[in-house]
Amino acid sequence: MYLEKLSLRNFRSHQSLDLSFIPGVICFLGNNGQGKTNIVEAIGYLANQESHRVSTNLPLINKEAKSATITANINQEDATTQIEIEITTGKSNNISINKNPITKNKEALHILSVVTFAPEDLEILKGDPSARRAFIDTISTQLNPRVAGIRSDLDRVLKQRNSLLKSAAMLNGKAQQTAISTLSVFDERWVELAAELIEVRLLVLTQLEPIIAKHYQEIAPKNQITLKYQPSWIDVLPPNLTKLEIINALNLSILDVRTEELNRGVSLTGPHRDEIGFYLNELPVKGYASHGETWSLALSIKLANLTLLKESVNTKSAPILVLDDVFAELDDQRREQLMQTVAQTEQTFITAAAQVDLPSNLGGKIFRLDNGVVVGG
Ligand SMILES: Nc1ncnc2c1ncn2[C@@H]1O[C@H](COP(=O)(O)OP(=O)(O)O)[C@@H](O)[C@H]1O
Ligand SMILES: [Mg+2]
Numbered sequence: 001m002y003l004e005k006l007s008l009r010n011f012r013s014h015q016s017l018d019l020s021f022i023p024g025v026i027c028f029l030g031n032n033g034q035g036k037t038n039i040v041e042a043i044g045y046l047a048n049q050e051s052h053r054v055s056t057n058l059p060l061i062n063k064e065a066k067s068a069t070i071t072a073n074i075n076q077e078d079a080t081t082q083i084e085i086e087i088t089t090g091k092s093n094n095i096s097i098n099k100n101p102i103t104k105n106k107e108a109l110h111i112l113s114v115v116t117f118a119p120e121d122l123e124i125l126k127g128d129p130s131a132r133r134a135f136i137d138t139i140s141t142q143l144n145p146r147v148a149g150i151r152s153d154l155d156r157v158l159k160q161r162n163s164l165l166k167s168a169a170m171l172n173g174k175a176q177q178t179a180i181s182t183l184s185v186f187d188e189r190w191v192e193l194a195a196e197l198i199e200v201r202l203l204v205l206t207q208l209e210p211i212i213a214k215h216y217q218e219i220a221p222k223n224q225i226t227l228k229y230q231p232s233w234i235d236v237l238p239p240n241l242t243k244l245e246i247i248n249a250l251n252l253s254i255l256d257v258r259t260e261e262l263n264r265g266v267s268l269t270g271p272h273r274d275e276i277g278f279y280l281n282e283l284p285v286k287g288y289a290s291h292g293e294t295w296s297l298a299l300s301i302k303l304a305n306l307t308l309l310k311e312s313v314n315t316k317s318a319p320i321l322v323l324d325d326v327f328a329e330l331d332d333q334r335r336e337q338l339m340q341t342v343a344q345t346e347q348t349f350i351t352a353a354a355q356v357d358l359p360s361n362l363g364g365k366i367f368r369l370d371n372g373v374v375v376g377g
Pocket of ligand 2: 037038324325
């Protein structure tokens with residue numbers, strides 16, 4: 001698949017931008033702060049309905065405007081689909097496909113497939129556990145858009161559960177017992193959703209691990225990468241857990257932490273507290289790996305993401321690749337590895353400050369940005 005057209009209205013710094021593309025490599029060149037990343041961020045947003053830089057919508061809307069619109073024509077096997085997303089703060093997005101508004105936004109997740117590799121991906125390895133959960137949840141959603149629904153339901157029930165815990169914490173005696181009974185109604189729904197998400201995460205991790213390890217070894221032979229799911233709801237994760245076993249473990253864990261949850265007024269066990277450990281030769285990557293090793297692994301993760309999406313039954317044709325400001329960070333060997341992937345991808349968008357940052361054999365179409373606008377194609 002490839003993008004034929006992209007239009008931005010009040011998306012970040014771009015008040016009005018219309019671009020046309022052909023398959024192959026497309027580069028955006030320009031100094032810092034010109035709006036290069038803003039363009040590729042919009043492309044990623046169109047596919048995943050989330051930004052690779054921010055978790056809220058407000059920064060995506062131009063500071064002078066109340067809403068932002070991203071419109072694109074996507075060519076897949078010679079048929080064109082138009083998708084349009086209007087982003088407004090405080091409301092869910094308005095999305096239309098071929099000018100028909102849709103009611104379930106997650107339906108639009110099927111249409112476009114984009115994998116972005118950006119400096120922010122280092123956070124997967126260096127940041128808080130939430131960055132690693134977001135990474136696995138994003139891939140899980142790309143592979144199976146149904147996961148978007150599980151995630152949003154889970155978020156909602158978690159908020160309700162937390163506010164119930166807070167109010168129960170302030171009660172005592174019979175009133176607290178009543179509050180706890182109400183809580184168990186929430187718990188049932190919550191445990192069901194939590195188990196669904198955990199089951200998907202475990203499956204995706206099992207699929208990802210050997211592919212990440214293989215890509216890493218292309219650069220650093222004999223090095224072993226392992227991924228470990230480290231749950232908050234069981235001490236040691238047994239292999240091949242069924243959903244029912246996850247539900248049982250979650251229920252036991254909830255009982256275990258009940259008193260502490262009531263004391264603190266927050267949910268202390270579940271997928272929102274789980275960790276995904278990355279290990280290089282059995283040492284944790286976070287805190288141990290060098291800068292170069294961390295970049296290599298981040299690259300391997302993204303290449304694995306792309307491979308998995310390509311193989312997925314839900315993706316009819318190869319995903320679009322976005323490389324935001326990464327070439328300058330990579331050594332020759334890693335650039336070459338990335339170039340091989342670019343060569344196999346139908347369309348790749350690349351941003352860089354200057355042409356010297358890019359491999360000389362890259363080819364493709366170049367757009368230059370100056371004074372915040374695209375000045376030359
Ligand atoms: N919501 C917004 N409204 C207006 N300008 C914005 C908004 N968000 C970001 N910008 C501006 O966009 C510029 C950064 O664009 P970016 O695409 O990240 O640059 P680069 O070309 O370095 O990748 C900054 O000058 C920033 O102030
Ligand atoms: Mg940038």
